Amino acid sequence: MxxxxxxxxxxxxxxxxxxxxHVEELRLRFGNGVERTYERLNPGFHGAVMVVPxxxxxxxxxxxxxxxxxxxxxxxxxxxxxxxxxxxxDAANRELMEEVGFGxxxxxxxxxxxxxxxxxxxxxxxxxxxxxxxKRLPGDEPEPLTVSAHTFEELIDLQASGVLNEAYAVAALFxxxxxxxxxxxx
Amino acid sequence: MxxxxxxxxxxxxxxxxxxxxHVEELRLRFGNGVERTYERLNPGFHGAVMVVPxxxxxxxxxxxxxxxxxxxxxxxxxxxxxxxxxxxxDAANRELMEEVGFGxxxxxxxxxxxxxxxxxxxxxxxxxxxxxxxKRLPGDEPEPLTVSAHTFEELIDLQASGVLNEAYAVAALFxxxxxxxxxxxx
Numbered sequence: 574m575x576x577x578x579x580x581x582x583x584x585x586x587x588x589x590x591x592x593x594x595h596v597e598e599l600r601l602r603f604g605n606g607v608e609r610t611y612e613r614l615n616p617g618f619h620g621a622v623m624v625v626p627x628x629x630x631x632x633x634x635x636x637x638x639x640x641x642x643x644x645x646x647x648x649x650x651x652x653x654x655x656x657x658x659x660x661x662x663d664a665a666n667r668e669l670m671e672e673v674g675f676g677x678x679x680x681x682x683x684x685x686x687x688x689x690x691x692x693x694x695x696x697x698x699x700x701x702x703x704x705x706x707x708k709r710l711p712g713d714e715p716e717p718l719t720v721s722a723h724t725f726e727e728l729i730d731l732q733a734s735g736v737l738n739e740a741y742a743v744a745a746l747f748x749x750x751x752x753x754x755x756x757x758x759x
Numbered sequence: 760m761x762x763x764x765x766x767x768x769x770x771x772x773x774x775x776x777x778x779x780x781h782v783e784e785l786r787l788r789f790g791n792g793v794e795r796t797y798e799r800l801n802p803g804f805h806g807a808v809m810v811v812p813x814x815x816x817x818x819x820x821x822x823x824x825x826x827x828x829x830x831x832x833x834x835x836x837x838x839x840x841x842x843x844x845x846x847x848x849d850a851a852n853r854e855l856m857e858e859v860g861f862g863x864x865x866x867x868x869x870x871x872x873x874x875x876x877x878x879x880x881x882x883x884x885x886x887x888x889x890x891x892x893x894k895r896l897p898g899d900e901p902e903p904l905t906v907s908a909h910t911f912e913e914l915i916d917l918q919a920s921g922v923l924n925e926a927y928a929v930a931a932l933f934x935x936x937x938x939x940x941x942x943x944x945x
Contacts, residue, residue, distance in 0.1 A: 579825060579830065579831060579832065580825060580901075588777045588778070589775040589776060589777040589780065589782075590775060591774045591775040591782040591784070591798055592774070592784075592796075592798055593782075593798045593878070594775065594780060594782050594798065594800060596775075596777040596779075596780050598777070598778075599827055601825075601827065601901075603825070603901045603902045604902065605901075605902050607901040607902060608901075609901045610778075611827035612777055612778055612779045612780065612827075613827050613828045614780060614800075614828065616828075638877075639765060639766060639787075639789070640873075640876030640877045640878075641785055641787065641797035641798075641799050641877060641878060642799045642800065642802075642875060642876050642877055642878045642879040642880045642881075643873060643876040643879075643880050644765065644880070645765060645876075646765065647873070647876045649876075684918065684919070684921070684924065684929075685921065685924060686924050686925070686926040686929060687829060687833070687924050687925050687926065688874060688875070688925070688926045688927075689828060689874070689925075690826030690828050690829040690831075690833045690835075690925055691824075691826045691827060691828055692779070692826075692827060692828045693828040693829075694828045694829050694830070695828075697926065715766075715787075715789045715791075715793040715794075715795045716789045716790065716791050716793060729937070732870065732934075733870070735870070735871065738870065738871060738872050738873050739872070739873050739874065739875075739876055740872040740873065740874045740883065740926040740927045740930050741874075741926045743870075743872060743930040743933075743934070744926050744929040744930040744933070747929075747930070747933035748918075748929070751915070
């Protein structure tokens with residue numbers, strides 16, 4: 574969506590590293606001549622996938638997991654990184670099997686979302702999963718995740734009451750509802 | 760939403776710093792005895808606000824801004840950090856004036872969203888702004904932002920075509936539509 578050229582990168586250098594986070598500093602010159610220093614996080618990050626699993630009776634399966642960032646358990650859809658050797662849809666099915674204990678016969682990419690584009694290049698693919706069947710793969714979670722099933726109405730209420738508040742998951746909920754409200758044709 | 764106690768923090772230490780990003784390492788022991796090392800980003804971050812401005816004719820005002828993380832311009836709602844000395848709604852009105860050139864007589868908190876709870880504690884308040892009036896404040900952007908006005912239908916189409924893909928903005932779009940579809944009573 575560039576209809577005018579972006580700023581010129583005058584300089585780029587790594588400024589900090591931890592096990593998970595790598596920060597690159599960029600010196601940019603905008604079209605109007607203004608120069609600014611930016612930092613971006615983990616450039617080159619591979620990508621991640623979030624799965625919206627819908628059972629045959631129309632209920633969505635969510636997981637409750639500890640989030641070290643917020644220091645509490647939180648409700649969301651199953652999600653995880655896409656590994657280098659697998660496709661995005663394969664990653665979606667694997668995460669579903671690891672976190673929820675189901676596989677899906679039908680996997681459909683709904684959209685790809687970004688997050689904090691000002692300092693991260695991360696992309697999250699949102700995948701609708703239907704035709705569920707029981708299958709569990711071992712995951713890397715420190716403790717088993719709590720799985721719960723909810724209707725769209727229940728999830729809208731859980732969003733309004735603040736229980737479901739993760740931005741990707743809230744966007745995914747509405748996108749799945751839009752998709753399922755339209756004709757079931759692919 | 761903790762119905763069982765969270766993991767015990769065994770140790771915490773700073774592992775890296777840059778100008779914007781501060782990484783804390785946590786050693787956690789879960790209820791089942793499993794220990795894991797986590798990293799979290801910028802604990803104590805103050806909070807941010809995203810504004811969904813709706814004009815009297817029902818169109819939403821968005822901004823197009825350069826994102827150093829994605830290396831391109833992107834479409835989103837006006838947003839920014841809440842300063843220490845201001846309320847969240849005051850911050851919403853200030854960002855609206857700085858980025859879009861309008862103030863709002865009616866500001867309503869729709870919800871508070873989190874993002875990547877596994878490694879960030881960030882919260883984004885989503886505010887619906889109505890009763891718009893022209894007022895511009897100087898902002899800190901390196902170049903003027905491009906403002907555009909769209910109906911909900913146009914924005915759903917821009918989401919489907921990948922132009923509107925920022926997770927907070929997509930969630931905010933649907934939340935605003937839900938709010939405006941219900942009775943106009945507060």
